[in-house]
Amino acid sequence: MELTSYHFLLFILAVLILYYALSRVKGAQRYVIAAANVALICFMTRKTILILIVFLVLFVYFAGLLLDKAVKEKRKALSNLILYGALFFVVAYLCYFKFFKWTYELLQQTLALKGIGLVEWIFPIGLSYYTLTMCAYLLDISHKKHEAERNLIDFFAFVTFFPSLIEGPINLYRKLMPQIKEQHMINPDNLSEGFVRILWGYFKKLVIADRIGVLVIGILSDETAAGPLVFFAMVLYSFQIYADFSGGIDVVMGVARMMDIGLTENFKAPLLSVSVTEYWARWHMSLGEFMEKYIYYPIVLNRRIMKLSKKIKSTYYSKAFSAFLASVIVFVIVGIWHGTGWNYVVYGCYQAFFVGGAVLMGPVYKALLQKLHIQAKNPVWHIFVILRTFTVLTFGRYFIRAKDLTGAFELFARTFTSSAGKQTLLEKGLDVPGLIVMAIGILILIIADILAGNGIRIREKVLHMHILARFAFYMVTIVCIIVFGMYGGEFTGASFIYQGF
Amino acid sequence: MKRFWLKVIIFILLFIPVFLYVQNVLHYRWPDDDTYAKSVDFTRQPADSVDVVAFGTSEMYAAYTPVVTYEEKGITGYNLAVENRSAITTYYQFQFMLKHQKPKIVICDFACLFDDEYALPSVSETIYRRIVDGTPDPAIRLKLIREICRVDPGQDPVSWLFPVFRYHSMWNEITADNFKWDKHEAITFEPFKKGAEAMPVHFDGEPYEITPALWETDRSPDELKEFSMHYYDMMIAECKENGIAVVGLLTPKVSDAAVYQTNYPVMQSYFDSRGVTGLNYNTYEQIERMGLSMEEDYMDAAHLNARGSEKFSRALAADLKAIFHDLPDRREDARISPSWDADLKSYHDMVEGAEAEYDQEHR
Amino acid sequence: MQEKIMEILQSVRPDIDFAKEQALIDDGLLESFDVIQIMTTFMDEFDVYIDADDIEPENLNSFDAICAFLTQKIGS
Numbered sequence: 001m002e003l004t005s006y007h008f009l010l011f012i013l014a015v016l017i018l019y020y021a022l023s024r025v026k027g028a029q030r031y032v033i034a035a036a037n038v039a040l041i042c043f044m045t046r047k048t049i050l051i052l053i054v055f056l057v058l059f060v061y062f063a064g065l066l067l068d069k070a071v072k073e074k075r076k077a078l079s080n081l082i083l084y085g086a087l088f089f090v091v092a093y094l095c096y097f098k099f100f101k102w103t104y105e106l107l108q109q110t111l112a113l114k115g116i117g118l119v120e121w122i123f124p125i126g127l128s129y130y131t132l133t134m135c136a137y138l139l140d141i142s143h144k145k146h147e148a149e150r151n152l153i154d155f156f157a158f159v160t161f162f163p164s165l166i167e168g169p170i171n172l173y174r175k176l177m178p179q180i181k182e183q184h185m186i187n188p189d190n191l192s193e194g195f196v197r198i199l200w201g202y203f204k205k206l207v208i209a210d211r212i213g214v215l216v217i218g219i220l221s222d223e224t225a226a227g228p229l230v231f232f233a234m235v236l237y238s239f240q241i242y243a244d245f246s247g248g249i250d251v252v253m254g255v256a257r258m259m260d261i262g263l264t265e266n267f268k269a270p271l272l273s274v275s276v277t278e279y280w281a282r283w284h285m286s287l288g289e290f291m292e293k294y295i296y297y298p299i300v301l302n303r304r305i306m307k308l309s310k311k312i313k314s315t316y317y318s319k320a321f322s323a324f325l326a327s328v329i330v331f332v333i334v335g336i337w338h339g340t341g342w343n344y345v346v347y348g349c350y351q352a353f354f355v356g357g358a359v360l361m362g363p364v365y366k367a368l369l370q371k372l373h374i375q376a377k378n379p380v381w382h383i384f385v386i387l388r389t390f391t392v393l394t395f396g397r398y399f400i401r402a403k404d405l406t407g408a409f410e411l412f413a414r415t416f417t418s419s420a421g422k423q424t425l426l427e428k429g430l431d432v433p434g435l436i437v438m439a440i441g442i443l444i445l446i447i448a449d450i451l452a453g454n455g456i457r458i459r460e461k462v463l464h465m466h467i468l469a470r471f472a473f474y475m476v477t478i479v480c481i482i483v484f485g486m487y488g489g490e491f492t493g494a495s496f497i498y499q500g501f
Numbered sequence: 502m503k504r505f506w507l508k509v510i511i512f513i514l515l516f517i518p519v520f521l522y523v524q525n526v527l528h529y530r531w532p533d534d535d536t537y538a539k540s541v542d543f544t545r546q547p548a549d550s551v552d553v554v555a556f557g558t559s560e561m562y563a564a565y566t567p568v569v570t571y572e573e574k575g576i577t578g579y580n581l582a583v584e585n586r587s588a589i590t591t592y593y594q595f596q597f598m599l600k601h602q603k604p605k606i607v608i609c610d611f612a613c614l615f616d617d618e619y620a621l622p623s624v625s626e627t628i629y630r631r632i633v634d635g636t637p638d639p640a641i642r643l644k645l646i647r648e649i650c651r652v653d654p655g656q657d658p659v660s661w662l663f664p665v666f667r668y669h670s671m672w673n674e675i676t677a678d679n680f681k682w683d684k685h686e687a688i689t690f691e692p693f694k695k696g697a698e699a700m701p702v703h704f705d706g707e708p709y710e711i712t713p714a715l716w717e718t719d720r721s722p723d724e725l726k727e728f729s730m731h732y733y734d735m736m737i738a739e740c741k742e743n744g745i746a747v748v749g750l751l752t753p754k755v756s757d758a759a760v761y762q763t764n765y766p767v768m769q770s771y772f773d774s775r776g777v778t779g780l781n782y783n784t785y786e787q788i789e790r791m792g793l794s795m796e797e798d799y800m801d802a803a804h805l806n807a808r809g810s811e812k813f814s815r816a817l818a819a820d821l822k823a824i825f826h827d828l829p830d831r832r833e834d835a836r837i838s839p840s841w842d843a844d845l846k847s848y849h850d851m852v853e854g855a856e857a858e859y860d861q862e863h864r
Numbered sequence: 865m866q867e868k869i870m871e872i873l874q875s876v877r878p879d880i881d882f883a884k885e886q887a888l889i890d891d892g893l894l895e896s897f898d899v900i901q902i903m904t905t906f907m908d909e910f911d912v913y914i915d916a917d918d919i920e921p922e923n924l925n926s927f928d929a930i931c932a933f934l935t936q937k938i939g940s
Contacts, residue, residue: 268892281895323896479519483669
């Protein structure tokens with residue numbers, strides 16, 4: 001079952017109906033959520049994965065209770081032991097499934113020789129997201145931010161909250177749990193807001209992202225494509241990733257909104273970022289929030305590190321040193337979190353270079369701008385930094401588009417060495433009308449970000465339109481998704497006629 | 502809250518015609534749009550007026566012209582054969598036919614006997630779409646869709662029930678025609694043909710002489726495939742239940758002379774085991790008997806043109822009458838002979854008109 | 865003390881109107897490095913220890929919140 005399948009839509013409909021049918025039964029909705037979590041895991045993966053996930057949830061649940069008791073009894077050594085032991089287990093769990101697939105495959109091969117077949121390896125759905133949620137949960141208990149959750153159903157419903165299983169956002173206990181515990185009555189505003197958001201999400205994914213994807217693959221798989229064309233493909237890839245990820249998030253947020261639950265926003269007009277640092281405050285914000293709270297600040301404000309940085313004479317650089325160190329660590333982790341392989345490590349280091357560099361070069365940069373009489377608010381300068389940031393980030397994406405580090409270097413090589421070669425966009429999987437639709441889609445993405453950056457939320461405007469205008473808007477959007485969505489296999493009259501007789 | 506649900510319902514009601522309109526615009530206009538038109542035309546045939554119904558693929562579609570068998574021996578019939586082939590769609594076409602007529606004979610070319618899962622919708626989508634789009638009977642359509650999704654689990658039932666989900670990517674190919682309401686019945690459909698192709702054209706390309714050498718081969722026969730046999734068997738069984746005789750017929754498909762030289766005996770044994778009468782017109786003797794020449798009587802090496810179809814249909818009429826003595830002579834049936842006579846005249850007018858046009862162009 | 869606090873804030877981010885803004889963290893007006901600079905300066909100036917636990921929106925969203933937070937820190 002995929003996010004863009006009828007099955008998913010039917011699943012959501014069923015969950016919503018049950019959820020609100022039981023809205024007057026006190027405490028029932030948490031069971032609906034928990035059941036939906038289980039159902040989604042089973043539909044999208046397998047029952048064995050469900051067992052693995054439930055096991056991890058139970059582990060963290062009990063660890064949380066023990067930790068809470070130790071903290072309340074002020075037994076520092078014990079609480080540290082439980083905390084670090086539990087964190088280690090959770091992180092190790094994640095790392096095993098991320099990095100040690102080869103051990104399973106080895107086992108599979110060995111047993112196959114003996115005639116025993118093992119099922120195919122599947123990564124437990126959502127593992128990368130809720131392991132972070134679990135770490136945050138345990139850390140918050142140890143820092144006395146909140147108590148451990150006593151209700152197991154509530155905890156399960158929260159930790160594996162089904163909308164977030166697919167691609168986040170990373171939920172935090174203090175923000176999500178109170179909403180899980182509430183009773184939610186059906187409300188037309190929630191349903192409408194959620195619906196509009198879901199429409200926008202599907203539009204981005206099916207019409208924009210998947211269409212760009214065809215062209216990107218078409219260009220990159222063409223060995224004769226010229227360097228500038230390869231770079232252009234990566235620019236398109238940046239838009240594709242944005243449309244795909246934010247589209248999926250919009251669907252998921254819309255579903256949660258329809259359930260009267262608000263999740264953390266993940267995007268804030270990232271196309272408008274003026275620096276790599278700012279980008280990471282606009283892109284995948286729930287991940288940034290986690291990193292900031294649980295890694296960045298703890299490192300910077302760590303006593304030992306602050307003592308170390310006091311040794312630096314300059315007031316700016318004594319502060320900047322720890323920030324620099326923390327940034328580097330954060331982004332290397334961010335890189336690794338995104339995937340297995342050295343290319344992801346390099347990806348993280350690439351981001352760390354720019355963010356850390358910005359910290360170190362802060363005063364130098366400011367002085368340079370003053371010397372050149374460049375005002376930050378200057379519109380030309382503003383556009384320049386946006387394009388500069390976009391370009392830097394696009395090069396960063398070379399490391400995650402390629403399958404591994406070698407592939408990334410090949411991509412770079414192709415970009416900078418083959419200046420001869422084909423430059424055309426045609427015959428790369430999209431015809432001229434398709435290219436036009438793609439261009440319009442990218443334009444829509446950009447305009448939406450510009451408007452959002454200026455405080456104009458199209459969704460809100462739509463919801464306040466006159467009802468007939470709203471209906472027309474919905475119909476046009478739905479028709480656009482049906483007509484222009486990239487699903488169901490290409491159809492042309494010609495291919496039909498020439499099929500086997 | 503009630504006002505909200507009212508709005509939702511009104512929205513859905515308003516959206517349905519919009520959706521149907523979009524589905525009409527983005528619907529594949531089958532080039533000849535024959536299948537739907539002739540299915541509807543078939544339902545318009547008076548009760549008990551059709552004695553022979555033919556199923557099969559394009560060779561059958563081209564070969565059998567019912568008005569000629571009527572002219573020859575008073576045998577009425579209808580040609581429900583279509584381009585492309587599938588045993589599954591043949592079976593469901595047969596089911597559709599049964600709802601409207603109880604012919605004496607069903608003719609089928611059993612073209613799929615040697616096809617297996619290769620014939621599934623995922624590979625040969627055209628035939629399935631053609632029949633699903635071309636069946637005016639919702640109940641039969643649903644049954645066919647269900648069967649398609651049953652044998653080919655990768656198929657998406659929604660795209661079959663609502664074709665727009667399959668054809669939507671044709672948005673960049675639409676013309677002004679797409680915006681007209683698709684009545685599905687092609688203006689070019691000619692009811693007097695009784696479903697036959699009967700194309701008054703001349704051979705396309707370089708014709709070659711038909712000699713016995715074409716049947717010489719050392720290839721080994723193909724195997725019968727359970728997958729398709731399953732559907733043919735069902736059709737044969739239901740014919741038996743309804744007292745309908747089944748004829749397995751090979752048209753004079755010269756391009757596959759060698760193939761059928763080895764395969765027909767296999768088909769013959771299949772026919773014998775099922776009580777099906779076998780008629781093999783794909784032999785040199787038969788072609789000589791019918792006086793067929795590729796240049797005159799064929800469109801291409803596989804399909805007869807109108808003139809060839811006439812010759813074939815006369816031979817078929819004689820052979821059917823010889824085997825099934827009590828086939829009624831419908832020229833004596835005052836209820837239907839007037840309209841069949843009129844159709845026969847229209848047919849001859851069409852053929853003569855086409856000949857005249859051709860002679861003018863090639864003078 | 866309040867003037868000192870305002871002075872420190874303005875020195876890190878002269879472009880923000882700290883008297884007016886009520887959602888310095890929630891609206892992302894203060895970047896994480898800004899927060900670090902402010903906190904470390906507070907630690908130097910007021911001889912308090914601030915750690916990561918204290919970095920919460922409710923402590924930093926407005927000038928008043930910051931003052932209240934610092935007052936409480938100094939007191940304890």
